[in-house]
Structures are given as C-alpha cells and as structure tokens.
Amino acid sequence: MTPPETTRPVGRIQTLTALLMLAVVATVVGGLETISRSKSVDTWLNRMNEDSCRQTRTLLEHFGYFDSPDEQWLYEELPRVDFSRGGVYFIGASDVQFSTKLWELSPDLQALVHNFAISASNHKGELAELRYLIEQRGMLRAGGEKSLVVLGVSSETARYPSQSLPPAFVDNWERQGLFVCDPQAGIRAVPVNTVSKFLDFEEMRLARCLSRFNTVIAHQIKRWRHHGTEPPRRFNGSLYADIRRGEMGPDWREKIGEATGTFRELVDYLKAQHVQIRVILMPRASWDDSVPFDQEYDRQIVAVCAEKQIPVSDWSSLLTDDEFANNNHPNVFGMKKVQSVFLDVAVPFLRSTHALAPAQSERNQPE
Secondary structure, three states: OOOOOOHHHHHHHHHHHHHHHHHHHHHHHHHHHHHHOOHHHHHHHHHHHHHHHHHHOOOOOOOOOOOOHHHHHHHHHHHHOOHHHOEEEEEOOHHHHOOOOHHHOOHHHHOOEEEOOOOOOOHHHHHHHHHHHHHOOOOOOOOHHHEEEEEEEOHHHHHOOOOOOOHHHHHHHHOOOOEEEEOOOEEEEOOOOHHHHHHHHHHHHHHHHHHHHHHHHHHHHHHHHOOOOOOOOOOOHHHHHHHHHHHHOOOHHHHHHHHHHHHHHHHHHHHHOOOEEEEEEOOOOHHHHHOOHHHHHHHHHHHHHHHHOOOEEEOOOOOOHHHEOOOOOEOHHHHHHHHHHHHHHHHHHHHHOOOOOOOHHHHOOOO
16 A cells, blocks of 8 residues: 655654764764874874873873773783794783883884783782793793893782782773683684674774764863962872772682792793893882881792892882872873883893994094
8 A cells, every 4th residue: 555645754854863963973983983093193282292291290191092001011012022033021010011101112123122011910820920921922932032021029919819810900801702711721812703802892982983082171170270280199008008908818828829839930930031121110109118027028029130130220219209190100290110120120121132223422432
C-alpha cells in the first residue's frame, strides 16, 4: 500500500536531519583528529602544561595523547627504538620515570638514551621487564658491553611483596590488551586485531586531546581567580611519613631483606648478559629522615653492589624539599637537576662505546 503523501516530507526531514547530524559529528571528529596530530598544537599544550607546573611546582606529566607515561614508551617509543648501536636504559619505578625530560635532548641522544621506568614497579617487576626487553625485543643486539642499565632504586619498591608483581605494575602492561604479564611466565606480547586496536588508540587519542585542552582551560581559570598566578602546592611531610609507615608495616625489615634478594637476582641476570650496570640511590626529601626504611634498604643494596663490583651513585640528598612535586617525585625544577646527573652517567658511557661522537674538546686532543 502506498504511504500517504503527507508522510513523505516528514521522512525527508528526518533523513536530512540524520545526515546533518552525521556531518556535524564527522566534522568534529575530523577536526579533533587533525588537531591531535598537529606537532605545533602538541608543543603548545606541553608548553602551557609546563608553565603551570612551574608556577604550582606540581608533577610534570608529559605523555602526549596516551593515558600514562608507561603507555607512551610502550606503544610509541619502544616500537621505534633501534638497539643496534647499544644505549643507556633507565630502569626503576615512578621516581625514575618522572625524573627526566628526555624529549628535550638532541635527536642523537634521544636515539640512545631511554627512560624505561614503569610506575608501581618492584625489583621483580624490573627483572620481568628486562627479560622481556632483552629476550624478546633485542635490547642487547649491540652486545651487553655497549648497553648500560641504570637502576634507580629506593626503599619505596620494598613496600610491594618481592615474590610477586604489584597489581598496578601488571595493569600498566595489560591495560590495552597488547601484553600478558605473569609472575611465572613473565611478559609477552599477544596477537591483536590491528584494525580494532587502531580504533581503540584513536579513541584514546581524541579523548586525551579533549582532556589536555580542558586542563589548560582549568589552569587559566585558576590564574584568573588568583590574579594571574596559580598557587603552589603545599606539603604535609608528617602525613607522607605516616603513609610510608603504613605501607611498610611492622615487618618492614623482612620486606627489605626479600627485596634485596630479588635485587641480587636482577643483578645476576644482567651480569650473565654482560650488561654494564650502574645503581643510583634516588633523591629523597626531608620527611623520609623520620622513617628508618631508607637507611636499611640502602645499606643492603650497597652491600650487594660492593660484592658484585657495581658502581653506586648516592643522589639521596640531591634535591631540596622545594624541588619535589609530592612525597617522592621531582617537580620540573628537580627534574632538571636529576636529568643533568643522569646524563653525566650516560654521555661518557656512550662516547666510550663510540655510539656517540666525542665532544669537540675531545676531538681536538693530540694523539
């Protein structure tokens, strides 16, 4: 039966409305896609974020359109790394992760110096990560003697049971479905539908793009409300110390002993691969002086390093309290200091292996 003539215009209007809405959605998504892939926009967002962090002295988060710095290096940096010339690899937990601004380095250094720290890690997690990087990603393709692993350590890692992987560490690997992270089987990549995964990452990119703009707007509103500047963060050192006491618990000596045992396994694994190793005692703030964990942890770690003939650098007093963003992560001013001493370790090593050209002053030396 032929529909009444009066329903045809209504149907056309509904169709045109649907097409118009689809066009609007496509335009918005296309615009966001273009913006999120613009280097100049990314640079501007990063600059605005860092400017805010300089005023507030809070944590500088620099991970582009990913949800965390862990995802950025796993899904963006790692697939591009060329291990054929060797390199320097910073390994540790979030205090190492947020201690460098490697994106500011020259391209030749960025190709050779990598921060592979993962938040919520412990020494067992670091061992699992290094096994994956070495055995499945070819991190030692140039040979262990041309690869320096810089282990940034602190007693914070001992708060997690040393015979298991911290749940948050596992989640950092498994969140996007590209890896399986198991205490016994270790870390391994899993096959995925490439189209589906591409769409997932595009969705994350667009959502993160909107989030970054929202953050910039929120900072601008704060500045307007506070006459052009954002108020700096405030510390509660006694609260931080109480939190650490709660995390470590009454059996903290046993936890540190177990962590040291796992650290020894980690060192033995690297030495068996002929990897060059440097251990760093990471910076601490004054509120850590009121708890006994750091001294005991440092004592045991340094003893293992002395036994294994591994050089140790003590940076525990490198930063002032005002150079921390929170209880144990450097702010943007602390990052500048820590990166400088990290490079004091990395650059001479890379020149010694000829992965990095000698400095001009070294080239001018007589034979």
